[in-house]
Amino acid sequence: MTTTVDEHAAYIAALLAPALTPRSESVPLADALGRVTARAIVSPVDLPLFRNSQMDGFAVRAADLATLPVSLPIAGEVSARPTDPPPLVAGTAVRIMTGAVVPDEADAVVPVEDTTTSTTSDGETVTINRGRVAGDCVRAKGSDLRAGDELLPAELRLASRHLAVLAAAGLDVVDVRQRVRVAIVTTGSELIEPGATPTLGQVFDSNGTALAAAARAAGAVVASRTHVADDTAALLAAMRVALAETSADLILTSGGISMGDYEVVREALEPLGAIVTTIAMQPGGPQATAVFEGTPVVCFPGNPVSTQLSFEIFVAPLLRATAGMPPAVRAPRTLTTPVRSVAGKRQFLRGRALAGGRVELVSGASSHLVAGLAASDLLVDVPLETESLEAGATVQTWEL
């Protein structure tokens, strides 16, 4: 059975939907950067909390400035230190600092630079040469936001300015969506960990590193990461441990799903109802899905480029959306080189963005070219039935 990329993507979206259904948790503001609000947040308070001065200067009654210049006795001072000042006596001024409580009966603040002060035997007076209207240089209580107003909407990815307004409203925690917990199980008896010394036929595992980093980059948490040899019992045990010990929402596997003789994922999961299919795409033709003890499993082919592109095409968009991240950019670009492709397979070639909306191919089509993939920054999406494209043709590209 051959399936198109879009059909398989839709199938995986449906399979993962329950696992990606937002659940919420409450986290301190200091841990909430980049998290996504689980619900709209309503302000518990007016912002500002109280009527305060916008400037260093003098709190006055605007009516007292009707005739200019005017000299008013300075009846006291309100600093930005917390205080509950007495009401302003008509015909006087009170020295006030930025952010300080504006006394009752005062309705305007005259900035210090518009005043001169002098001291006589009667005390200190301030002389004002310019009139003011009520409200001048006064920040009204609730003028930024009223208690009960929406502080932040639901499904907002929290940036510093959003956390700042939560703090300003006195909130020290915020309800955010839980991050999706991904368990990664790579397979292959030929694979060894980076840092080890290979014998002939051994290959350094890059799939565990790639899937873990790609899941994190898509806003998920790596709940566990395990490598197993081509041994069905070991694979099933690793998957059970991932679910029991780490509460993974989702399992990703790599390797063991093609038509060869030692296909550990297929052998372990087909008896449990896994669907192994061939997608009309290159690289990444063999793909599989399963449900293991109630948890969805997405199985990628083991060739490193196939694993990475499969994640990017089928899983990353779902994780990014759940994490409130914008979709990766897909945009048409102009090919600088001709492309050969295979009819009946949608090819994802590796490309590099050039100025002027152009794209050049990097490396070859083969699924072992990990350095080629690392050197690219775009996928070039060659449609299913296209066999060749000329230089100058327009192709769809996916940003990596």
Added chain:
Amino acid sequence: MTTTVDEHAAYIAALLAPALTPRSESVPLADALGRVTARAIVSPVDLPLFRNSQMDGFAVRAADLATLPVSLPIAGEVSARPTDPPPLVAGTAVRIMTGAVVPDEADAVVPVEDTTTSTTSDGETVTINRGRVAGDCVRAKGSDLRAGDELLPAELRLASRHLAVLAAAGLDVVDVRQRVRVAIVTTGSELIEPGATPTLGQVFDSNGTALAAAARAAGAVVASRTHVADDTAALLAAMRVALAETSADLILTSGGISMGDYEVVREALEPLGAIVTTIAMQPGGPQATAVFEGTPVVCFPGNPVSTQLSFEIFVAPLLRATAGMPPAVRAPRTLTTPVRSVAGKRQFLRGRALAGGRVELVSGASSHLVAGLAASDLLVDVPLETESLEAGATVQTWEL
């Protein structure tokens, strides 16, 4: 002394340059996502490490397929399990799995789907109907990358595909730039922590939350975060602790630098040579810088919007560049509403992006409007001498 935004930005860039000079550290691949390579990395190995099969099929000598169809005795099997197979005997074929070592003397692989096999009393034979040229379906050693070739360039922000190629080359650690360590000291006797219960005149501190999150979002590490009352001894002690206990590269302060009576940062740092200046901008006019025990200090005004925008304008671009992040997008947009501004001050108003390259203003110009800032996604940059702009005018905008 009045300074322009660009002059102050250049001054801070020079002040911070030593603190932002890249130093490197070696980190495991699992911790390296989003970090920046400290130097170009050369591959210690050929990729692939050995000549291997691109397909499940039969390793053959292409010369043995000169006359078709041809039946070859199957002389054995090479699985993907690590193995060092004997050389291929001329006139025979060897069953081979994807990724397995191609035996010496074999120069092509025939995919299994192009073959039929049969078993006779002499053993198993494979019949091949289509010719092959040397190299077909064989991944040559080093065909992706040669030992000594550049695996990754210097100053690259590491994505999953870059970590994957490091792993594939057997590297388990990578030299990256150290992250800049930022100490944050907020000041103000009127400020209380979110979650506390304010009395009249007290304000929830949003600057600590905002600066910590913004520093992280710009790729830095928050080495420490402290709040002090308007007390010069407490401020100096907090700064000393930040340097001694957390090895901060850089100190940020908020509050206490304007012309009022309780200006703790100015009072503490001016005697040590701090430069307090007025920038021709709104919000954020008062700004200061200092060097404290050899470490640069950037001092922002305490109004929440001023603090946040000052960081965004003067410090974030430097931290982002050090972290290998692209600069925040600055792009011209069309105003949907008229703007009033003050000649002699470059205004940074809050705006929201609309479709079609337009921008609407959000909230007012005042520096206490934290909810307004949270509701915006752009700064609207109104030039120094502009007093008004009509709807339809083009303005520069900065993405938040």
